[in-house]
Amino acid sequence: ARISARDALHASARRAVPHHVIAYCEIGAARFAAAARALERGLRQDPHSWALRQASAVARAGAGLDPRRDARLALALNPGSELVQETASALSRGDSRARRRAAVRLAVALPERKDP
Numbered sequence: 102a103r104i105s106a107r108d109a110l111h112a113s114a115r116r117a118v119p120h121h122v123i124a125y126c127e128i129g130a131a132r133f134a135a136a137a138r139a140l141e142r143g144l145r146q147d148p149h150s151w152a153l154r155q156a157s158a159v160a161r162a163g164a165g166l167d168p169r170r171d172a173r174l175a176l177a178l179n180p181g182s183e184l185v186q187e188t189a190s191a192l193s194r195g196d197s198r199a200r201r202r203a204a205v206r207l208a209v210a211l212p213e214r215k216d217p
């Protein structure tokens with residue numbers, strides 16, 4: 102999926118979905134820093150995506166970075182989502198090590214297919 106997503110980036114560099122797919126794969130492989138970088142690029146294309154914000158919070162926490170801003174923004178964008186509520190709750194407390202442990206257990210929003 103990562104290779105297909107990278108190929109899609111060449112075809113449409115202005116879309117966030119390929120970055121999300123890459124990040125989803127990276128998180129699944131516990132490569133949180135790489136996921137966080139991919140999500141930063143995706144968020145430049147779609148800064149109001151709750152799914153990208155939620156995934157970014159998980160990736161940042163797993164990479165030892167502060168996830169709280171992205172967790173808060175995801176919650177503001179989609180307050181009714183149980184996934185977002187769980188993410189915001191788990192990543193808003195504790196120190197960096199506690200948030201890193203939580204990131205390993207959290208689910209991540211699946212990338213959504215969006216037509217250009």
